[in-house]
Amino acid sequence: MKVSILQFPGTNCEYDTQYAFEKLGAKTEIIWHKTTSIPNDTDLLVVAGGFSYGDYLRSGAIAKFSPVMSAVKEYANNGGKVLGICNGFQVLTEARLLPGALKRNEGLHFISKHHHLKVQNNDNVFLKKLESGDVVNIPIAHHDGNYYINEEGLKELEANGQILLKYTDANGKISNPNGSTQSIAGVCNKEKNVFGLMPHPERAMEALLGSDDGITMLEGFLAS
Amino acid sequence: MKAIVNVFLKAGVLDSQGKAVHHALDSLRFDEVEDVRVGKQIILKLDETDKEKAMSRVTEMCEELLANTVIEDYNIELA
Numbered sequence: 476m477k478v479s480i481l482q483f484p485g486t487n488c489e490y491d492t493q494y495a496f497e498k499l500g501a502k503t504e505i506i507w508h509k510t511t512s513i514p515n516d517t518d519l520l521v522v523a524g525g526f527s528y529g530d531y532l533r534s535g536a537i538a539k540f541s542p543v544m545s546a547v548k549e550y551a552n553n554g555g556k557v558l559g560i561c562n563g564f565q566v567l568t569e570a571r572l573l574p575g576a577l578k579r580n581e582g583l584h585f586i587s588k589h590h591h592l593k594v595q596n597n598d599n600v601f602l603k604k605l606e607s608g609d610v611v612n613i614p615i616a617h618h619d620g621n622y623y624i625n626e627e628g629l630k631e632l633e634a635n636g637q638i639l640l641k642y643t644d645a646n647g648k649i650s651n652p653n654g655s656t657q658s659i660a661g662v663c664n665k666e667k668n669v670f671g672l673m674p675h676p677e678r679a680m681e682a683l684l685g686s687d688d689g690i691t692m693l694e695g696f697l698a699s
Numbered sequence: 700m701k702a703i704v705n706v707f708l709k710a711g712v713l714d715s716q717g718k719a720v721h722h723a724l725d726s727l728r729f730d731e732v733e734d735v736r737v738g739k740q741i742i743l744k745l746d747e748t749d750k751e752k753a754m755s756r757v758t759e760m761c762e763e764l765l766a767n768t769v770i771e772d773y774n775i776e777l778a
Binding site: 580581582624654 | 713
Protein backbone atom coordinates (compact mmCIF):
# COMPACT_ATOMS: atom_id res chain seq x y z
CA MET A 476 0.00 0.00 0.00
CA LYS A 477 1.49 3.28 -1.12
CA VAL A 478 0.11 6.65 -0.05
CA SER A 479 1.24 9.77 -1.90
CA ILE A 480 0.70 13.02 -0.03
CA LEU A 481 0.45 16.36 -1.82
CA GLN A 482 2.37 19.33 -0.52
CA PHE A 483 1.62 22.91 -1.58
CA PRO A 484 3.32 26.02 -0.23
CA GLY A 485 1.49 26.44 3.09
CA THR A 486 0.48 22.81 3.58
CA ASN A 487 1.19 21.85 7.20
CA CYS A 488 -0.42 18.46 7.81
CA GLU A 489 1.69 16.40 5.41
CA TYR A 490 3.94 14.99 8.13
CA ASP A 491 1.03 14.12 10.45
CA THR A 492 -0.58 12.37 7.49
CA GLN A 493 2.66 10.54 6.76
CA TYR A 494 2.93 9.50 10.42
CA ALA A 495 -0.66 8.27 10.43
CA PHE A 496 -0.39 6.07 7.33
CA GLU A 497 3.07 4.74 8.26
CA LYS A 498 1.70 3.78 11.65
CA LEU A 499 -0.88 1.71 9.76
CA GLY A 500 1.89 0.04 7.76
CA ALA A 501 1.65 1.94 4.47
CA LYS A 502 4.57 3.30 2.46
CA THR A 503 4.33 7.05 1.95
CA GLU A 504 5.80 9.70 -0.27
CA ILE A 505 5.37 13.46 -0.10
CA ILE A 506 4.78 15.00 -3.52
CA TRP A 507 5.72 18.65 -4.12
CA HIS A 508 3.02 20.56 -6.02
CA LYS A 509 5.33 21.37 -8.94
CA THR A 510 5.53 17.71 -9.85
CA THR A 511 3.46 16.99 -12.94
CA SER A 512 2.76 13.31 -12.35
CA ILE A 513 1.56 11.08 -9.56
CA PRO A 514 3.91 8.16 -8.68
CA ASN A 515 2.82 5.05 -10.59
CA ASP A 516 2.58 2.86 -7.52
CA THR A 517 0.17 5.22 -5.71
CA ASP A 518 -2.81 3.41 -4.14
CA LEU A 519 -4.17 6.49 -2.38
CA LEU A 520 -3.51 10.16 -2.99
CA VAL A 521 -3.99 12.47 -0.01
CA VAL A 522 -4.42 16.22 -0.31
CA ALA A 523 -3.26 17.20 3.16
CA GLY A 524 -4.44 20.05 5.34
CA GLY A 525 -2.95 23.46 5.99
CA PHE A 526 -3.17 26.80 4.23
CA SER A 527 -2.17 26.32 0.60
CA TYR A 528 -1.02 29.63 -0.87
CA GLY A 529 -2.01 31.38 2.36
CA ASP A 530 -5.66 30.73 1.49
CA TYR A 531 -5.47 33.90 -0.62
CA LEU A 532 -8.61 34.76 -2.61
CA ARG A 533 -10.44 31.69 -1.21
CA SER A 534 -9.22 28.55 0.56
CA GLY A 535 -7.94 26.19 -2.12
CA ALA A 536 -8.64 28.60 -5.00
CA ILE A 537 -5.05 29.04 -6.10
CA ALA A 538 -3.86 25.54 -5.27
CA LYS A 539 -6.27 24.13 -7.84
CA PHE A 540 -4.05 25.59 -10.59
CA SER A 541 -0.82 24.08 -9.25
CA PRO A 542 1.08 22.02 -11.83
CA VAL A 543 0.30 18.76 -10.03
CA MET A 544 -3.47 19.31 -10.14
CA SER A 545 -3.98 18.18 -13.74
CA ALA A 546 -2.35 14.90 -12.77
CA VAL A 547 -4.61 14.72 -9.70
CA LYS A 548 -7.69 15.20 -11.89
CA GLU A 549 -6.53 12.56 -14.32
CA TYR A 550 -5.76 10.17 -11.47
CA ALA A 551 -9.22 10.74 -9.96
CA ASN A 552 -11.02 10.50 -13.31
CA ASN A 553 -9.33 7.15 -13.92
CA GLY A 554 -10.79 5.85 -10.67
CA GLY A 555 -7.77 6.52 -8.43
CA LYS A 556 -8.61 7.01 -4.75
CA VAL A 557 -8.19 10.56 -3.47
CA LEU A 558 -8.69 11.83 0.08
CA GLY A 559 -8.79 15.55 0.89
CA ILE A 560 -8.49 16.52 4.53
CA CYS A 561 -9.41 20.04 5.68
CA ASN A 562 -7.62 22.38 3.24
CA GLY A 563 -7.37 19.35 0.95
CA PHE A 564 -11.20 19.12 1.00
CA GLN A 565 -11.35 22.81 0.07
CA VAL A 566 -8.90 22.25 -2.78
CA LEU A 567 -10.97 19.32 -4.11
CA THR A 568 -14.22 21.31 -4.07
CA GLU A 569 -12.49 24.25 -5.78
CA ALA A 570 -11.17 21.83 -8.41
CA ARG A 571 -14.76 20.52 -8.80
CA LEU A 572 -13.67 17.01 -7.96
CA LEU A 573 -16.17 17.17 -5.09
CA PRO A 574 -19.56 18.93 -5.03
CA GLY A 575 -20.30 22.02 -2.93
CA ALA A 576 -18.04 24.63 -1.38
CA LEU A 577 -16.59 25.56 2.01
CA LYS A 578 -17.57 28.97 3.39
CA ARG A 579 -16.37 30.97 6.39
CA ASN A 580 -17.62 29.39 9.67
CA GLU A 581 -20.99 30.79 10.61
CA GLY A 582 -19.67 32.16 13.93
CA LEU A 583 -16.67 33.65 12.07
CA HIS A 584 -14.20 32.10 14.53
CA PHE A 585 -11.44 29.65 13.79
CA ILE A 586 -12.54 26.45 15.55
CA SER A 587 -9.93 24.07 16.94
CA LYS A 588 -11.23 21.26 19.16
CA HIS A 589 -12.25 17.63 19.22
CA HIS A 590 -15.69 17.05 17.75
CA HIS A 591 -17.91 14.02 17.40
CA LEU A 592 -18.95 12.82 13.98
CA LYS A 593 -21.58 10.31 13.01
CA VAL A 594 -21.03 7.96 10.11
CA GLN A 595 -23.82 8.37 7.54
CA ASN A 596 -22.78 5.90 4.86
CA ASN A 597 -20.15 3.18 5.06
CA ASP A 598 -20.78 1.83 1.59
CA ASN A 599 -17.40 3.12 0.39
CA VAL A 600 -13.70 2.20 0.80
CA PHE A 601 -13.05 5.02 3.25
CA LEU A 602 -15.52 4.21 6.03
CA LYS A 603 -16.15 0.52 5.46
CA LYS A 604 -14.47 -0.39 8.77
CA LEU A 605 -17.15 1.58 10.57
CA GLU A 606 -20.91 1.06 10.72
CA SER A 607 -23.49 3.66 9.71
CA GLY A 608 -24.51 5.35 12.94
CA ASP A 609 -21.09 4.92 14.61
CA VAL A 610 -19.85 8.02 16.38
CA VAL A 611 -16.15 8.93 16.28
CA ASN A 612 -14.20 11.65 18.04
CA ILE A 613 -11.91 13.56 15.67
CA PRO A 614 -10.25 16.99 15.92
CA ILE A 615 -11.45 19.86 13.75
CA ALA A 616 -9.29 22.94 13.04
CA HIS A 617 -10.68 25.31 10.45
CA HIS A 618 -11.90 28.80 9.65
CA ASP A 619 -13.65 27.95 6.39
CA GLY A 620 -15.40 24.70 7.24
CA ASN A 621 -18.97 25.73 6.62
CA TYR A 622 -20.03 23.25 3.94
CA TYR A 623 -22.50 24.67 1.46
CA ILE A 624 -24.46 22.89 -1.21
CA ASN A 625 -27.71 24.00 -2.83
CA GLU A 626 -30.95 22.07 -2.37
CA GLU A 627 -30.71 20.23 -5.63
CA GLY A 628 -27.12 19.18 -4.90
CA LEU A 629 -28.10 18.06 -1.42
CA LYS A 630 -30.83 15.81 -2.79
CA GLU A 631 -28.30 14.18 -5.09
CA LEU A 632 -25.84 13.63 -2.24
CA GLU A 633 -28.57 12.01 -0.18
CA ALA A 634 -29.87 9.86 -3.03
CA ASN A 635 -26.41 8.54 -3.90
CA GLY A 636 -25.18 7.97 -0.35
CA GLN A 637 -22.46 10.59 -0.80
CA ILE A 638 -22.75 12.12 2.66
CA LEU A 639 -20.00 10.47 4.73
CA LEU A 640 -20.07 12.19 8.10
CA LYS A 641 -22.12 14.72 10.05
CA TYR A 642 -21.11 16.76 13.09
CA THR A 643 -22.89 15.48 16.19
CA ASP A 644 -22.51 15.23 19.94
CA ALA A 645 -21.19 12.11 21.68
CA ASN A 646 -24.66 10.52 21.45
CA GLY A 647 -24.92 11.04 17.73
CA LYS A 648 -27.36 13.94 17.99
CA ILE A 649 -26.74 16.69 15.40
CA SER A 650 -24.47 19.39 16.81
CA ASN A 651 -23.33 21.82 14.15
CA PRO A 652 -20.15 23.77 15.00
CA ASN A 653 -19.79 25.87 11.84
CA GLY A 654 -23.13 26.27 10.06
CA SER A 655 -22.58 23.52 7.49
CA THR A 656 -25.60 22.53 5.39
CA GLN A 657 -27.26 19.61 7.24
CA SER A 658 -24.23 19.55 9.59
CA ILE A 659 -22.21 17.81 6.88
CA ALA A 660 -18.54 17.19 7.77
CA GLY A 661 -17.49 15.03 4.82
CA VAL A 662 -18.69 13.91 1.39
CA CYS A 663 -17.54 11.83 -1.55
CA ASN A 664 -18.11 12.01 -5.29
CA LYS A 665 -20.76 9.96 -7.03
CA GLU A 666 -18.23 7.34 -8.15
CA LYS A 667 -17.04 7.01 -4.52
CA ASN A 668 -13.34 7.30 -5.22
CA VAL A 669 -12.84 10.94 -4.16
CA PHE A 670 -13.39 11.76 -0.49
CA GLY A 671 -13.25 15.01 1.44
CA LEU A 672 -13.74 15.96 5.06
CA MET A 673 -12.94 18.95 7.26
CA PRO A 674 -12.03 16.96 10.43
CA HIS A 675 -8.50 15.57 10.81
CA PRO A 676 -8.43 11.76 11.24
CA GLU A 677 -4.62 11.89 10.94
CA ARG A 678 -4.56 13.83 14.21
CA ALA A 679 -6.54 11.14 16.02
CA MET A 680 -4.01 8.31 15.97
CA GLU A 681 -2.95 8.16 19.65
CA ALA A 682 -5.33 7.68 22.59
CA LEU A 683 -2.82 9.59 24.71
CA LEU A 684 -3.44 12.66 22.56
CA GLY A 685 -7.20 12.59 22.97
CA SER A 686 -8.45 9.99 20.51
CA ASP A 687 -7.31 7.20 18.25
CA ASP A 688 -10.57 6.96 16.30
CA GLY A 689 -8.67 8.10 13.20
CA ILE A 690 -7.11 4.63 12.98
CA THR A 691 -10.40 2.87 12.16
CA MET A 692 -11.23 5.55 9.61
CA LEU A 693 -7.97 5.51 7.70
CA GLU A 694 -7.63 1.71 7.92
CA GLY A 695 -10.49 1.44 5.43
CA PHE A 696 -8.10 2.48 2.68
CA LEU A 697 -5.52 -0.12 3.66
CA ALA A 698 -7.95 -2.99 3.63
CA SER A 699 -8.91 -2.32 0.02
CA MET B 700 -8.00 49.61 -19.44
CA LYS B 701 -9.08 48.83 -15.90
CA ALA B 702 -11.54 46.14 -14.89
CA ILE B 703 -13.23 46.26 -11.53
CA VAL B 704 -14.60 42.91 -10.42
CA ASN B 705 -17.01 42.70 -7.50
CA VAL B 706 -17.56 39.30 -5.94
CA PHE B 707 -20.39 38.60 -3.48
CA LEU B 708 -22.00 35.55 -1.97
CA LYS B 709 -25.11 34.62 -3.94
CA ALA B 710 -28.46 35.80 -2.64
CA GLY B 711 -29.75 32.97 -0.48
CA VAL B 712 -26.27 31.95 0.70
CA LEU B 713 -25.90 33.14 4.28
CA ASP B 714 -23.30 35.93 4.55
CA SER B 715 -22.01 35.60 8.14
CA GLN B 716 -19.56 38.48 7.75
CA GLY B 717 -22.33 40.74 6.47
CA LYS B 718 -24.45 39.69 9.41
CA ALA B 719 -21.69 40.50 11.90
CA VAL B 720 -21.08 43.91 10.32
CA HIS B 721 -24.82 44.59 10.37
CA HIS B 722 -24.90 43.72 14.04
CA ALA B 723 -21.95 46.04 14.74
CA LEU B 724 -23.58 48.92 12.84
CA ASP B 725 -26.73 48.28 14.80
CA SER B 726 -24.90 48.61 18.12
CA LEU B 727 -23.42 51.89 16.84
CA ARG B 728 -27.07 52.99 16.39
CA PHE B 729 -27.04 53.09 12.59
CA ASP B 730 -30.43 51.50 12.82
CA GLU B 731 -31.56 52.53 9.33
CA VAL B 732 -29.35 49.74 7.92
CA GLU B 733 -31.60 46.94 6.70
CA ASP B 734 -29.08 44.52 5.26
CA VAL B 735 -25.31 44.22 4.80
CA ARG B 736 -23.46 42.10 2.29
CA VAL B 737 -19.69 41.83 2.48
CA GLY B 738 -17.83 40.99 -0.70
CA LYS B 739 -14.52 41.67 -2.31
CA GLN B 740 -13.33 43.92 -5.06
CA ILE B 741 -10.56 42.91 -7.43
CA ILE B 742 -9.05 45.62 -9.63
CA LEU B 743 -7.26 44.50 -12.77
CA LYS B 744 -5.10 46.65 -15.03
CA LEU B 745 -5.37 45.27 -18.54
CA ASP B 746 -3.25 45.67 -21.62
CA GLU B 747 -6.33 45.79 -23.83
CA THR B 748 -8.28 48.58 -25.55
CA ASP B 749 -11.23 46.62 -26.97
CA LYS B 750 -14.02 46.65 -24.37
CA GLU B 751 -15.77 43.61 -25.75
CA LYS B 752 -12.62 41.51 -25.73
CA ALA B 753 -11.73 42.73 -22.24
CA MET B 754 -15.21 41.82 -20.98
CA SER B 755 -15.03 38.34 -22.41
CA ARG B 756 -11.52 37.70 -20.98
CA VAL B 757 -12.40 39.03 -17.51
CA THR B 758 -15.57 36.92 -17.52
CA GLU B 759 -13.36 33.89 -18.17
CA MET B 760 -11.10 34.94 -15.28
CA CYS B 761 -14.12 35.17 -12.99
CA GLU B 762 -15.46 31.78 -14.01
CA GLU B 763 -12.08 30.07 -13.64
CA LEU B 764 -10.59 31.76 -10.60
CA LEU B 765 -11.87 35.06 -9.26
CA ALA B 766 -15.26 33.77 -8.13
CA ASN B 767 -16.42 30.35 -6.96
CA THR B 768 -19.72 30.22 -8.82
CA VAL B 769 -21.03 27.50 -6.51
CA ILE B 770 -21.49 30.17 -3.83
CA GLU B 771 -20.58 33.51 -5.39
CA ASP B 772 -21.90 35.95 -8.01
CA TYR B 773 -19.73 38.57 -9.69
CA ASN B 774 -20.08 41.70 -11.76
CA ILE B 775 -17.54 43.44 -13.94
CA GLU B 776 -17.12 47.16 -14.61
CA LEU B 777 -14.69 48.38 -17.25
CA ALA B 778 -13.13 51.83 -16.95
